[in-house]
Amino acid sequence: MIGQSNKTLKTGEEDWLANSKYFGLHVDARGENDAGYTLNLKLYKENDVLLETDANLSKSSPLVIKGPQVGSGQLLLVLVVKDDEQAHRRRHADPANPITAGWHRLRRIIHDVLP
Numbered sequence: 001m002i003g004q005s006n007k008t009l010k011t012g013e014e015d016w017l018a019n020s021k022y023f024g025l026h027v028d029a030r031g032e033n034d035a036g037y038t039l040n041l042k043l044y045k046e047n048d049v050l051l052e053t054d055a056n057l058s059k060s061s062p063l064v065i066k067g068p069q070v071g072s073g074q075l076l077l078v079l080v081v082k083d084d085e086q087a088h089r090r091r092h093a094d095p096a097n098p099i100t101a102g103w104h105r106l107r108r109i110i111h112d113v114l115p
Helices: 084-093 098-112
Strands: 015-019 023-032 036-045 048-058 063-070 073-079
Touching (some): 023 073, 036 063
Antiparallel strands (some): 015 023, 023 036, 036 048
């Protein structure tokens, strides 16, 4: 793993930059809709822009972007909408489902490797 960054977005703070040693990801939230958030994403390697795109970040599933090869590995960008209050209520309201529990564990693992 090259690095990771976790950023909690709050109202008024929808513009942020996550950095690792070589890469930076600039996220500019352009608005919220029923499905999630409209984002403008810019991926940098040092000072060079590798990617600029608009994307929709869904409230129900992560946005995964496959980046360039890095050494003997692959850069993966994973953006997740995490609503702690909803997740807490859902976890305690639903009976244990091994498939759902496995999916949530996988999402947490992917979320933890965000460069």
